[in-house]
Amino acid sequence: MKVLEINGKHELSGSIRISGAKNASVALIPAAILAEEESTICNVPEITDTDALCEILEYLNVGVKRASESIIIDPSDMKNLELKDIYCKKLRASYYFMGALLGKYKKVTMCFPGGCSIGKRPINLHLKGFEALGAIVSSEGNKYNVEADELRGANIYLDFASVGATINIMLAAVKAKGVTIIDNAAKEPEIVNVATFLNSMGAKIMGAGTSTIRIEGVEILHGCFHEVIPDRIEAGTYMIAGALCGNRLKIDNIIPTHVEALISKLQEVGCEIEQGEDYVVMTKPAQFKSTNIKTGVYPGFPTDLQQPFTVLLTQAKGKSKIEETIYENRFMHIAYLNLLGADISVKNQTATIFGPTTLVGGHVVATDLRAGAAMVIAGLIADGTTTISNIDHILRGYEEIVEKLISVGAKIESKEI
Numbered sequence: 001m002k003v004l005e006i007n008g009k010h011e012l013s014g015s016i017r018i019s020g021a022k023n024a025s026v027a028l029i030p031a032a033i034l035a036e037e038e039s040t041i042c043n044v045p046e047i048t049d050t051d052a053l054c055e056i057l058e059y060l061n062v063g064v065k066r067a068s069e070s071i072i073i074d075p076s077d078m079k080n081l082e083l084k085d086i087y088c089k090k091l092r093a094s095y096y097f098m099g100a101l102l103g104k105y106k107k108v109t110m111c112f113p114g115g116c117s118i119g120k121r122p123i124n125l126h127l128k129g130f131e132a133l134g135a136i137v138s139s140e141g142n143k144y145n146v147e148a149d150e151l152r153g154a155n156i157y158l159d160f161a162s163v164g165a166t167i168n169i170m171l172a173a174v175k176a177k178g179v180t181i182i183d184n185a186a187k188e189p190e191i192v193n194v195a196t197f198l199n200s201m202g203a204k205i206m207g208a209g210t211s212t213i214r215i216e217g218v219e220i221l222h223g224c225f226h227e228v229i230p231d232r233i234e235a236g237t238y239m240i241a242g243a244l245c246g247n248r249l250k251i252d253n254i255i256p257t258h259v260e261a262l263i264s265k266l267q268e269v270g271c272e273i274e275q276g277e278d279y280v281v282m283t284k285p286a287q288f289k290s291t292n293i294k295t296g297v298y299p300g301f302p303t304d305l306q307q308p309f310t311v312l313l314t315q316a317k318g319k320s321k322i323e324e325t326i327y328e329n330r331f332m333h334i335a336y337l338n339l340l341g342a343d344i345s346v347k348n349q350t351a352t353i354f355g356p357t358t359l360v361g362g363h364v365v366a367t368d369l370r371a372g373a374a375m376v377i378a379g380l381i382a383d384g385t386t387t388i389s390n391i392d393h394i395l396r397g398y399e400e401i402v403e404k405l406i407s408v409g410a411k412i413e414s415k416e417i
Helices: 022-034 048-059 092-105 124-132 163-173 189-200 232-245 256-268 303-313 334-339 369-381 401-407
Strands: 002-007 012-017 039-042 063-067 070-074 107-111 136-140 143-147 155-157 179-183 204-206 212-216 225-227 246-252 273-275 279-282 292-294 316-323 343-347 350-355 363-365 385-389 411-416
Touching: 002 369, 012 232, 012 401, 022 039, 022 048, 022 070, 022 092, 022 163, 022 189, 022 232, 048 063, 048 070, 048 092, 092 107, 092 124, 092 143, 092 163, 124 136, 124 143, 124 155, 124 163, 163 179, 163 189, 163 212, 189 204, 189 225, 232 246, 232 256, 232 279, 232 303, 232 369, 256 273, 256 279, 256 303, 303 316, 303 334, 303 350, 303 369, 334 343, 334 363, 334 369, 363 369, 369 385, 369 401, 369 411, 401 411
Parallel strands: 012 246, 039 225, 155 179, 292 316, 363 385
Antiparallel strands: 002 385, 002 411, 039 070, 063 070, 107 143, 136 143, 179 212, 204 212, 246 279, 273 279, 316 350, 343 350
16 A cells, blocks of 8 residues: 655755646546547656546547656547546546547546546536537446537527536537537636647637637547646645645745636735745745635635645634635545544534644555645644545646755655555
């Protein structure tokens, strides 16, 4: 079994370069099959989620070449095969093949996607969108079949501003006949990045990044070159680590406007942040103040940073509260923080944190991707040694996390036990 072992209380200084966005890359890779020609996507993080998507491409007979931070995808000889559970269960983002294959072939058969167990994550909004475009959806057990004689543009209102549904409907609609309007669309930067890629391929998408997206269907998409945006969640994770144990720790290659909600909360708890055009510099303040946080869809406070920020609030003076509004099972890290010495209670989707408390190293579990990030940050500030198991979750979303932290002074090691 692989574990991360962290010896805490070491100052972090130097520079960490942020990788390409996981949540954009995992949509861009399936989107590339909509083209008739080869596309190159650069700044793709080398994480297990992108590896799993490349496995699916190869299974579909798509040409895949990986170079340094780049993927070249050639769908000219691809086959529309049933996506079996062995492929789909590895990651949530496998569902983007549903929209892409439906858009290209008007038919897709695949199993329900996997991913972190952070609460109910239905795909009903995706399926309702496909049905609005003219598809017929049927299911048997864990398998879905989505098929259409013809995809036609439609007005689609999302009951919830879901990132996954917004992107998946875009993928299906870009080659549909007529105009599709997505209302109450999610506004995340990753959606803009995917829309930019599709437009570079010849799609006609307007309004990405706003609550209304307009898609005029086209017949053919061609190959192109595209760059993935920096990962705002990875940036936020290291910013929180820098706030807790940084001495002029530079978080480089970021888009500061993408992490405005986090910057605002960090300043609220007492952090002074030096901002540049594509970087921030973090230094630990003398004392943290308590605050309250409510997660929300972009541009609100990201649910993906709720767990790492909880660690910071264990060091803040007074009572803080975090209300989780996106996923109902995203407090699994709390028990392990309490095991290390935190004083946190959870009731009705709200965590109440009393601080400051001294954290002492121990054995903890990465129950999901961002809970794993929280455990890493806890280990960095805890007395003694912290051992984290189930680290495959962490490696799904953080490229070279061990190497990056070692380079700025952390004492962290990946070990087999």
